[in-house]
Structure formats: C-alpha cells, structure tokens
Amino acid sequence: MAGDVTYSVDGAVAVVTINNPPVNAFGFDVRHGVIEAMNRAEADPDVTCVVLTGGGRTFSGGADITEFGKTPREPSLPDVNTRCETMSKPVVAAIHGFAFGGGLEVSLSCHGRIATADAKLALPEVKLGLIPGAGGTQRLPRLIGPEAALDVIVPGNPVGAKKALEVGILDRVAGEDLLADAKAFALELAAADEKPSALRDREDRLEAARRDPSALDAHAATLTKKARGLEAPLACVRAVRMALDTPFDEALAKEREIFIELMNGDQSKAQRHLFFAEREANKIPGIDRDVRPRKVSKAAVIGAGTMGGGIAMALANGGVPVTILEMNQEAIDRGMAVIQRNYDTSVKRGSISAEERDRRLGRLSTTTDYNDIADADLVIEAVFEEMSVKKVVFGKLDEVMKPGAILASNTSYLDVDDIAQMTKRPADVLGMHFFSPANVMKLLEIVRGKETSPDVIATALALGKQIGKVPVVVGVCHGFVGNRMLSSRSAENESLLLEGASPADVDKAFLDFGFSMGPFAMGDLAGLDIGWRTRKSLGQTAAIGDALCEAGRFGQKTGKGFYSYEDGPRDAKPDPWVDALIAEKAKELGVNRRNISADEIVERTIYPMINEGARILEEGIALRPSDIDIVWINGYAFPIGKGGPMFWAEQAGLEHIVERLEFWHGKTGNPVFEPAALLRKAAKEGSSLASAMAGKDDVA
Incomplete structure (x- = not known):
C-alpha cells in the first residue's frame, strides 16, 4: 500500500488507516489508497468486515483544499464514497479527533460510525463558500432527516460526539479503546442476518418532508436569514431539498455541479483566501516555534466599564481567572451587574447552560486595590482613551506587578511605545x-x-486563540490598522452629505456592497457623542456631526441622530429635520448640491480605505495584505463574500482603483485620494500587492 494509507488484518477484520498528517486530508494519494485497500479487503475471503480510521491525532479534516481550482485527478472523493458504500462487506468508520467535510462524508458512505467521546463532526464547507460536494447533502438527510441535516450543513459548525449520537449521525460512542470497539462493531454487522443498508437506499427519514415540505422550508428560511448576500447557505438548502424529489445518483451529480460552480465563483475564492489568511496571520517574523509563550494562569483587567467588563468575560470564557480592578465599589457593582445580565441572557438564549454561567462567573473577582493584582501573569488596561490617564495607570502597574508580568493596553489609537516609557520594563x-x-x-x-519581547507577542497570540479570538499582529501608529483605515473611509462622509447624498443614500450603498450596516446607522448605534468628544479633544470639527450633537441628537440612545428612532432602536427612519440641517449647512458653505450615485459613494469611501491599507503595508504596520483582510472581516464586518478590502481591491482591479483615486484627488484635493506608492507600483506592474511588496525597496 502507499504510505498515505496502510492496510492490516486482525482476524476477520481489515483495518484501513489514513496516514496523511497533519489532518489526514483526502488528497489524491489517500483517495487512491483507500479504494485500493477496499478492493483488497473485498477480494480476501478471510476478511468479513472493514474498519476505516485515521492515524495520528484525527480521523480526517476532509478534502485537500490546496487541490481546489486545479485539474481534478481521479479517483475523486465521490469515487471513494461509492467504493465504500458498495462494499459487500460492512465498513465501519472509527472516528477520533474530528471528521470534517469530506472526512464526515466518507464516514457517511460507511455502513456504521463509532467515535470517541471527545470527537467532533462537521460539514463546514459553507464557511469556504461551498456546499458538501461528495454526497453530504444527500446521505445526511437520509440518515437523520432533512431538517436536522440543515442544522449541520447550513451553519457548518462542529457537533460533539454526544450530540451526534443523539441525532443519529453516530451509531455508537466508544469506550477507552476506539479501535477495539470499532472492530467488535464491524464483526457484529458482519454476523447479522441482513447486510446493513447503504444510506443511498434509505428513504424513511425523508417521507414526512415529502408529504409536507412547509416545515422544512420554514426551518431553512430561519437558518439562512442572516446569510446576507452569501450564496453558499442558500445553495446548501437547495441541495438538501433535492433529496426529496431527485433520484439519488442524479442528485449526486447535481450536488457536484453546484459545488464546482461555487468553487469557481468569486465568493468561494474570497472565503478560501480568508481561510488561509487567518492561518498565515499567526506567522510572525522572529517568532518561531523556539519562542515559548509565557504562562498565563491568572489575569487582571483595569476598568469595569463596557470594554473592561467585556474583556474580563472573554478571559473567563476561555478559562482564565480574572480580577477586575476599579476606582470604587460603585463602579465594580455597576460593571458586575452588566456582566451578570450578559451571562443570564446567554443562558436564556440557550447558548450556555446555567452551570457554565456559574463556572465563568466563578472565575471573576473584583478589587479596588492594585496590590490585589500584583501576582497576575497578565494585566490588561481598559480605562478611558486618554494618554494622560493611561500613563498614570501604567506607572502604577510598573510599581506593583511582579517581574515577568505582561502589561497590555486596550488602546484603540494611542502610541503603545509612549505608554511603555512609563515603565522600567518596555519589553x-x-x-x-x-x-x-x-x-x-x-x-x-x-x-x-x-x-516588545518576542515571547510577549507569542503569549498574546496563544492567549488570543485560547479565548476564541482571531489575533493579528500590527505595528504602532495612530489607529493601528483597523481604525486608521476607518478614518480614511470616513473622511468624505460629510462631504457626500453636503454635496447631495442623504444619510440613507450612503447607508444603502454600503448595504448593497454587502455591509450589514452603513456608516451613519453605525454612528447612531455607537453614539455620535463619542466622535464629537474625540474631535473636540483633537481640535477638529464636523459641520453636520457637531450640529447634531449640539442639538442633543446622539443616536439611538437619545432616540434621534442621523435618523429618528420613534418606534425603537431597530426602526431607523429618515428625518426631515436632518435633511433640512444638511441643506442649510451646504448653503452656508457655498456647496451646490447634486445627485450622487452609489458608485461615487463607494469610490469616495471604500477606495480611500484601500489606499490607506497600501500605505500601512508600505510602512510595515501590517505584515501582509491578508492580515488587513482578517482585521476588517473580523473587526469591522467587511463582507465575507468579498474576502476583505485588499483581496477585493485586487479582484476589482488595482489599475482602475488608482485611476479613480487620481480623479477624486484632482476633484477634491483631499489627501486621502493621493494614491499610495505601493498601490501605484502594483497597478503599473499588473501584480498583486504582496508581489509588489516583495520589491518594497523599489517603491518610491
């Protein structure tokens, strides 16, 4: 046998083991090897049954996605499934670690499934802009029913072994010895009077939905309600529904057609880009495997406000004991009340159990005394975004924290190096x-x-992953990556209003682009007074934004902002008063108003943001264009189907973006439109931004 698949016989049981680390992906050699092994078992008269399992730490992570977009090589994954399914001898999948995507689809083609208690199963293709393409949308509904299948396929989230057993994906959960239990199960199936039926021949779980598909359709509508603009969730529903009225082999062929169509589409390319980008973001120059993270057994958070309380919850959710420090008991009580309400809401929604809520709350303690946090391994400051305040806090932390403790600031704009100078331990x-x-x-x-010391960065990366975050390392500048680009995106917002667009016009252009919310609705949600206060501290003004705040219109919290919220915060209505204010300000400033198209809105908001991203890359603030994409997807709700601003820019055409930036720079004189040297270079070369960066010394 090929090295990627091994074959052995124990009595009457053939054991076929996938050995393709790290995740036993079903690449060409594995597919070929499994089929060869099944043929060998079929031909051996002494073998009565087969166990298919994975070597190392897992069963299989599914298809080898590095093969996507390349010329297909036979046998395909559907060929593997057909071979397992048509074996005359029962095949049992023995699952440990995880069976994801094609790994789970292969197990569905087996005649039985058994897993360790800690195993996880999933069909996560939707997260790559795809549907299961090797029979998952047809076999799973036949096993557990179409509604339950949609619950697995549309969200694409992992299912634990206990839940998988309850819904019927698994036949058994193994004891301490998976392989021994799997062999015993396979022998039972072989000894049974009737050969176990393949899922392709099962129809009983489909009958109710065939008689009345209304419940299935309603369930599908609920699951896809938040799919906004994404093709794959809707395609998943379409494929599962084929199980009701399309012959199995025809449905398999159509499933494969949908899979290939999506794989060749822009959205899947974008989502696959993000899959690799998230992993690439963990690769930091100077921080290799030899750099060991520091141990974080306990943490502290300075501040119990909105940010401090949320950070403390994130740490506690990830299993880290946290002490929250505040100025007085009243602030502590107020912050803890919010935390308690947040956890209670999660229990009511069913996202966590009451027992889990109590465990998380049990990891939280409070104090007003800095000495009580002196032994923390990590302290995160989350006080008011004012440099003088933060410097006082870090001076105090330098005095009390133990040697080797990591001192972190939750600042969103300020100079971390300046803050570090308040300590004798800037590393x-x-x-x-x-x-x-x-x-x-x-x-x-x-x-x-x-x-900053390399092991401090390594610790932050490890901790970020432990508490369920997507960490991205960035450099020091005002606003770092996300907020710096956001400022560039917002630079023309007021000008667009003064020149003729309404807040609703701008927000609709963003919604049509794929954002879940436009900038003016977002401003109302966050509170317009926050930006007003920041502008005043910086000596800046905004004709319309300042006038709204001076009128007491701070957004949703006051019932009025750019919009009116007379019927509640979820019901924003355009306000004639705001329209009149904008017209009055335009008249005062001598601006002639005109109709403004959605294309112009995108060019004057999204393009400057991309331009600023290129400057950030030139300066080394971000290591890679893909790091910027990860920031904007996970922190600013950039449309997933567009892959992030830098990826989208390359798909839209860098030459076109540079041309339009130059046009608007000439028209407005606003420096946000002056094309970055890196952007010009990539456009001129017809290359990607990453390729242009490879010759960054040539950028002038």
Missing part, C-alpha cells in the same frame, strides 16, 4: 486591542511596540 508592554463587545467580537489587534 513586557504591548497593545491588546479588543473590539466592542469584547466578549463577542472575534478580532484582537496585537500591537507590537519597538521593544
């Missing part, structure tokens, strides 16, 4: 920029100061 200082609500949002910008 232990970094930025850990969480996004609100910190217990929910995935992004964690790890800000590397000029003196």
Whole structure:
C-alpha cells in the first residue's frame, strides 16, 4: 500500500488507516489508497468486515483544499464514497479527533460510525463558500432527516460526539479503546442476518418532508436569514431539498455541479483566501516555534466599564481567572451587574447552560486595590482613551506587578511605545486591542511596540486563540490598522452629505456592497457623542456631526441622530429635520448640491480605505495584505463574500482603483485620494500587492 494509507488484518477484520498528517486530508494519494485497500479487503475471503480510521491525532479534516481550482485527478472523493458504500462487506468508520467535510462524508458512505467521546463532526464547507460536494447533502438527510441535516450543513459548525449520537449521525460512542470497539462493531454487522443498508437506499427519514415540505422550508428560511448576500447557505438548502424529489445518483451529480460552480465563483475564492489568511496571520517574523509563550494562569483587567467588563468575560470564557480592578465599589457593582445580565441572557438564549454561567462567573473577582493584582501573569488596561490617564495607570502597574508580568493596553489609537516609557520594563508592554463587545467580537489587534519581547507577542497570540479570538499582529501608529483605515473611509462622509447624498443614500450603498450596516446607522448605534468628544479633544470639527450633537441628537440612545428612532432602536427612519440641517449647512458653505450615485459613494469611501491599507503595508504596520483582510472581516464586518478590502481591491482591479483615486484627488484635493506608492507600483506592474511588496525597496 502507499504510505498515505496502510492496510492490516486482525482476524476477520481489515483495518484501513489514513496516514496523511497533519489532518489526514483526502488528497489524491489517500483517495487512491483507500479504494485500493477496499478492493483488497473485498477480494480476501478471510476478511468479513472493514474498519476505516485515521492515524495520528484525527480521523480526517476532509478534502485537500490546496487541490481546489486545479485539474481534478481521479479517483475523486465521490469515487471513494461509492467504493465504500458498495462494499459487500460492512465498513465501519472509527472516528477520533474530528471528521470534517469530506472526512464526515466518507464516514457517511460507511455502513456504521463509532467515535470517541471527545470527537467532533462537521460539514463546514459553507464557511469556504461551498456546499458538501461528495454526497453530504444527500446521505445526511437520509440518515437523520432533512431538517436536522440543515442544522449541520447550513451553519457548518462542529457537533460533539454526544450530540451526534443523539441525532443519529453516530451509531455508537466508544469506550477507552476506539479501535477495539470499532472492530467488535464491524464483526457484529458482519454476523447479522441482513447486510446493513447503504444510506443511498434509505428513504424513511425523508417521507414526512415529502408529504409536507412547509416545515422544512420554514426551518431553512430561519437558518439562512442572516446569510446576507452569501450564496453558499442558500445553495446548501437547495441541495438538501433535492433529496426529496431527485433520484439519488442524479442528485449526486447535481450536488457536484453546484459545488464546482461555487468553487469557481468569486465568493468561494474570497472565503478560501480568508481561510488561509487567518492561518498565515499567526506567522510572525522572529517568532518561531523556539519562542515559548509565557504562562498565563491568572489575569487582571483595569476598568469595569463596557470594554473592561467585556474583556474580563472573554478571559473567563476561555478559562482564565480574572480580577477586575476599579476606582470604587460603585463602579465594580455597576460593571458586575452588566456582566451578570450578559451571562443570564446567554443562558436564556440557550447558548450556555446555567452551570457554565456559574463556572465563568466563578472565575471573576473584583478589587479596588492594585496590590490585589500584583501576582497576575497578565494585566490588561481598559480605562478611558486618554494618554494622560493611561500613563498614570501604567506607572502604577510598573510599581506593583511582579517581574515577568505582561502589561497590555486596550488602546484603540494611542502610541503603545509612549505608554511603555512609563515603565522600567518596555519589553513586557504591548497593545491588546479588543473590539466592542469584547466578549463577542472575534478580532484582537496585537500591537507590537519597538521593544516588545518576542515571547510577549507569542503569549498574546496563544492567549488570543485560547479565548476564541482571531489575533493579528500590527505595528504602532495612530489607529493601528483597523481604525486608521476607518478614518480614511470616513473622511468624505460629510462631504457626500453636503454635496447631495442623504444619510440613507450612503447607508444603502454600503448595504448593497454587502455591509450589514452603513456608516451613519453605525454612528447612531455607537453614539455620535463619542466622535464629537474625540474631535473636540483633537481640535477638529464636523459641520453636520457637531450640529447634531449640539442639538442633543446622539443616536439611538437619545432616540434621534442621523435618523429618528420613534418606534425603537431597530426602526431607523429618515428625518426631515436632518435633511433640512444638511441643506442649510451646504448653503452656508457655498456647496451646490447634486445627485450622487452609489458608485461615487463607494469610490469616495471604500477606495480611500484601500489606499490607506497600501500605505500601512508600505510602512510595515501590517505584515501582509491578508492580515488587513482578517482585521476588517473580523473587526469591522467587511463582507465575507468579498474576502476583505485588499483581496477585493485586487479582484476589482488595482489599475482602475488608482485611476479613480487620481480623479477624486484632482476633484477634491483631499489627501486621502493621493494614491499610495505601493498601490501605484502594483497597478503599473499588473501584480498583486504582496508581489509588489516583495520589491518594497523599489517603491518610491
């Protein structure tokens, strides 16, 4: 047998083992090897049954996605499934670790499934902009029913062994010896009077939906309600529904057609880009496997406000004991009340159990005394975004924290190096920029100061993953990556209003682009007074935004902002008062108003953001264009189907973007439109931004 698949016989049981580390992906050699092994078992008269399992730490992570987009090589994964399914001898899948995607689809083609208690199963193709393409949309409904199958396929989330047994994906959960239990199960099937039926021949779980598909359709509508603009979730529903009215082999062929169509489409390319980009973001120059993270057994958070409380929850959710420090008991009580309400809401929604809530709350303690956090391994400051305040806090932390403790600031804009100078240990200082609500949002910008130690960065990366975040390492500058680009995106917002667009026009252009919310609706949600306060501290003004705040219109919390919220925060209505204010300000400033198209709105908001991203790359603030994409997907709700701003820019055409930036620079004089040297270089060469960066010394 090929080295990727091994074959052995124990009595009457043939054991076929996939050995393709790290995740036993079903690449060409594995596919060929499994079919060869099944043929060998079929031909051996002494073999009565087969166990298919994975070597190493897992069963299989599924198809080898590095083969996607390349010329297919036979046998295909559907060929493997057909061979397993048509064996005259029962085949049992013995699952440990995880069976994801094609790995689970192969197990569905077997005649029985058994797994360890800690195994996880999933069909996560939707997260790559795909549907299961090797029979998953046809076999799973026949095994557990179409509604339950949609619950697995549309979200694409892992299912634990206990749940998988309850719904019927698994036949058994093994004891301490998976392989022994799997062999025993296979022998039972072989000894049974009737040969176990293949899932392709099962129809009983489909009958109810065939008689009345209304419940299935309603369930599908609920599952896809948040799919906004994404093709794959809807395609998953379409494929599963084929199980009701399309012959099995015809449905398999159509499933494969849908899979290939999606794989060749822009959205799947974007989502596959993000899959690799998230993994690439963990590769930091100077931090290899020899750099060991520091141990974080306990942590502290300074501040119990919105950010501090959310960060404390994120740490507690990840299993880290946390002490929250505040100025007084009243602030502590207020913050803990919010945390309690958040956890209670999660229990009511069913996202966690009451027992899990109590475990998480049990990891939280509070104090008003810095000495009580002196033994923490990590402290995260989450006080008011004011440099003088943060410097006072870090001076105090330098006095009390034990040697080797990591001192992190949750600043969203400020200079981490300046903050570090308040300590005698700048190597232990970094930025850990969480996004609100910190217990929910995935992004964690790890800000590397000029003196930050490599093992401190390694610790932040490891901790970020432990608490369920997507960490991206960035450099020091005002606003880092995300907020710096956001400022460029927002630079023309007021001008667009003054020149003729309404807030609803701008927000609709963003919704049509794929964002879940436009900038003015987002401003109302966050609170317009926050930006007003920041502008005043910087000596800046915004004609319309300032006038709204001066009128007491702070957004949703006051019932009025750019929109009116008379019927509640979810019901934004355009307000004639705001339209009149904009027209009045335009008249005062001598601006002639005109109709503004959606294309112009995109060019004057999204294009400057991409341009700023290129400058960030030139300066080394971000290591890779894909790191910027990960920041914007996970922290700023950039449309997943577009793959992030830098990926989308390359698909849209860098030459076109440079041309339009030059046009608007000439028209407005706004420096946000002056094309970055890196962007010009990539456009001129017809290359990607990453390729242009490879010759960064040539950028002028």
